[in-house]
Amino acid sequence: MEKKKEDNKSISPFIETRDLGQLSRKTGNLYKSINIVAKRSAQLNSSLKEELHKKLEEFASSTDNLEEVFENREQIEISKYYERLPKTTLQALNEFLNNEIYVKEAADNTPAK
Numbered sequence: 001m002e003k004k005k006e007d008n009k010s011i012s013p014f015i016e017t018r019d020l021g022q023l024s025r026k027t028g029n030l031y032k033s034i035n036i037v038a039k040r041s042a043q044l045n046s047s048l049k050e051e052l053h054k055k056l057e058e059f060a061s062s063t064d065n066l067e068e069v070f071e072n073r074e075q076i077e078i079s080k081y082y083e084r085l086p087k088t089t090l091q092a093l094n095e096f097l098n099n100e101i102y103v104k105e106a107a108d109n110t111p112a113k
Contacts, residue, residue, distance in 0.1 A: 011086040011094050018093070026096065027103075033096065040092035040101055052082050 024030035059075045095101050 011090050013086050013090070022097070036101060036103055037089070037092045037096050040095060041088040044088040044091050048082065048085070048088065052078070 020030055023033045027033045027036065055078050056075060059072055092101075
């Protein structure tokens with residue numbers, strides 16, 4: 001997982017204009033390419049959310065008082081770290097453009113008319 005975190009630093013967090021032709025050439029269909037990126041983004045988002053919740057569970061207590069909430073610096077630092085990570089859509093798009101995503105084609109089982 002450390003390798004991915006290092007790779008994420010090279011992803012620009014800013015909005016950039018993308019060449020739609022480059023996206024569509026990868027699969028032959030722009031919408032198919034966007035669907036692949038969206039599905040990968042959802043996977044990344046799910047794993048990051050799970051990872052964050054595991055780390056924040058360590059700080060959970062059954063009796064939260066107001067003082068503990070404001071004084072827990074470690075929890076705040078963990079949250080800030082995850083906020084600074086590039087968005088999962090940018091990560092997925094970067095993986096797609098660098099051919100780091102494996103796509104398995106589903107067999108088309110629809111009957112011919």
